[in-house]
Amino acid sequence: MKVTAVGGYRAIGRNMTGVSVGNDTVALDNGLRLDMLQMYDSDVTDVKRLSREDLIRLDVIPEMDRLKDVRANVISHGHLDHVGALPFTRPKAPVVSTPYAIEIGRREYREGDFYSVDYDQHYGVSRRIDVEFIRVTHSIPDTALVLLKTDEGNVVYACDYKFDDSSTLGKTDYQKIRKAGKDGVRALIVESTRIKEAGKTPPESVVKSMLDDILNSIDDGLIIATTFASHIERIQMIMDAVEKTGRKPLILGHSMMNHIELAERFNYLDMPPSARVYGTPKAINHALSEIRKNREDYFILATGHQAEPESVLVRMIENKFRFRFEKRDSLVFCASTIPVPLNIANRSVLESKLQSKGVRIFRDVHVSGHASKEDHRRLLDMLKPEHIVPCHGSLDQRSAWAALASEEGYELNKNVHLINNGQSITL
Numbered sequence: 001m002k003v004t005a006v007g008g009y010r011a012i013g014r015n016m017t018g019v020s021v022g023n024d025t026v027a028l029d030n031g032l033r034l035d036m037l038q039m040y041d042s043d044v045t046d047v048k049r050l051s052r053e054d055l056i057r058l059d060v061i062p063e064m065d066r067l068k069d070v071r072a073n074v075i076s077h078g079h080l081d082h083v084g085a086l087p088f089t090r091p092k093a094p095v096v097s098t099p100y101a102i103e104i105g106r107r108e109y110r111e112g113d114f115y116s117v118d119y120d121q122h123y124g125v126s127r128r129i130d131v132e133f134i135r136v137t138h139s140i141p142d143t144a145l146v147l148l149k150t151d152e153g154n155v156v157y158a159c160d161y162k163f164d165d166s167s168t169l170g171k172t173d174y175q176k177i178r179k180a181g182k183d184g185v186r187a188l189i190v191e192s193t194r195i196k197e198a199g200k201t202p203p204e205s206v207v208k209s210m211l212d213d214i215l216n217s218i219d220d221g222l223i224i225a226t227t228f229a230s231h232i233e234r235i236q237m238i239m240d241a242v243e244k245t246g247r248k249p250l251i252l253g254h255s256m257m258n259h260i261e262l263a264e265r266f267n268y269l270d271m272p273p274s275a276r277v278y279g280t281p282k283a284i285n286h287a288l289s290e291i292r293k294n295r296e297d298y299f300i301l302a303t304g305h306q307a308e309p310e311s312v313l314v315r316m317i318e319n320k321f322r323f324r325f326e327k328r329d330s331l332v333f334c335a336s337t338i339p340v341p342l343n344i345a346n347r348s349v350l351e352s353k354l355q356s357k358g359v360r361i362f363r364d365v366h367v368s369g370h371a372s373k374e375d376h377r378r379l380l381d382m383l384k385p386e387h388i389v390p391c392h393g394s395l396d397q398r399s400a401w402a403a404l405a406s407e408e409g410y411e412l413n414k415n416v417h418l419i420n421n422g423q424s425i426t427l
Contacts, residue, residue: 001020001021002424002427003019003187003389003419004018004423005419005423006027006067007031008159008391008393008421009419010059011033011059012193013033013081014031014060015031015081015082016030016064017189018066018424019129019189020067020068020069021128021129021151024126026070026072027067028076028159029075030064030073030082030083030084030095031084032060032081032084033061052089063421066422071129072093072129073086073093075096075101076143076144077098077101077143077160078097078100078142079140084108090111095112095113096131097114097133097144098118098142098144099118100140100141100142100268103262117132119134129148129150130150134147134156135171135173135176136161136163136173137172138160138370140230140369141169141263143160145157154183155186156383158188159191160193161371161375162368162370162375163371166204166205167203168204168233169233177379184386187388187389187427188388189391190379190388190389191390191391193371193392194371195373197368197373198373201367201369204233204234206367207334207365207366208237208241211334214332215245221295221326221329222295222296222299222329222330223299223300223329224300224301224313224316224330224331224332225301225334226303226304226311226335227301227333229255229256229259229303231335232259235260236270238301238334239275243274248274248276248299249299249300250300251276252278252284252301252302253284254279256301257278257279260277261277281321284321285322288316288321289322291323292323305334306335307343307350317354330361330362331359331360333361376401377408380405388415389425395420399418
């Protein structure tokens with residue numbers, strides 16, 4: 001068995017790992033590196049004018065050609081850093097994932113050969129490799145731990161996940177994880193995003209308490225919130241909280257519109273009857289013009305939590321719509337700043353502009369969708385893998401995973417492997 005690091009083994013994003021048994025290879029994930037993308041293009045759709053070679057050179061997409069004899073491209077979930085590179089790498093092999101992620105993949109790559117697999121099903125990649133999905137909680141519906149059953153031993157790919165037993169959209173299937181551990185795990189390939197955070201990642205229910213407390217404290221002005229468009233459980237929580245206030249919710253942004261439409265189709269989201277969703281600039285302009293007289297009657301949920309240059313929130317502050325922020329308006333960031341220099345700088349500029357207009361700011365009404373150190377230790381205890389390959393992070397983050405593994409009796413370069421993009425190990 002060979003494990004190949006294709007992307008995601010130097011920094012967060014552009015995830016892809018190859019697992020090869022004989023002449024059969026499975027490519028795990030196929031993602032964009034979003035912070036590098038934003039450095040060169042302000043809109044994801046604009047990147048299509050760049051060649052695949054340019055995108056690889058700029059660290060935006062994984063170099064899939066490093067993998068030979070790919071029989072399937074298996075996607076763990078629908079975030080763009082796991083599925084967004086499909087239209088650029090254009091895999092010829094079948095793309096396999098859970099139903100919700102498959103629909104996102106189809107929207108990204110219409111020419112793909114897609115196979116939707118439920119949690120109680122399996123997909124036969126070849127005579128030597130079979131794929132199953134284990135339900136796990138994350139910040140998007142239908143996330144999975146990928147279980148590769150091979151005649152050289154089983155592999156678990158855990159990228160991304162958290163353990164949140166209060167989740168309303170997808171509780172982790174601990175029974176199936178423990179069974180995988182009892183059956184034997186040859187290798188665990190596991191994300192490193194929050195491995196340096198001590199303790200356990202808080203549940204999503206924490207956000208509900210924070211949000212209710214904030215909204216109950218605001219009596220005047222317009223309330224604007226922003227969060228990840230793909231975080232459907234968070235959007236439902238926001239809509240439920242807004243409904244209690246009696247305000248009319250307006251949801252603004254193309255990505256918000258797309259994810260809400262998909263979530264409603266899968267019955268993962270129940271929008272209040274008063275909610276209105278607008279995706280085009282013309283429609284957003286019209287929606288914003290109607291709130292000028294009675295600001296206290298409205299609540300806006302808009303794209304722009306990372307202050308992306310073309311997001312609705314940034315265009316609002318730059319007066320590109322028929323809208324002006326006023327003193328005593330409130331902005332609630334239902335997302336933390338993703339800690340890369342571009343995002344940090346963009347958020348700082350945005351907040352300075354908002355504060356200059358007297359807007360009240362509520363930061364970090366958020367909990368992560370990624371496992372912290374003790375969550376990872378729990379997964380390790382359930383699976384007891386023979387080998388560990390940390391992925392989805394910088395060398396510093398992946399080294400922290402190696403340190404955790406050493407606490408549990410593993411040894412670096414013996415059964416814990418720190419590999420970089422382009423490198424392989426043979427087990």
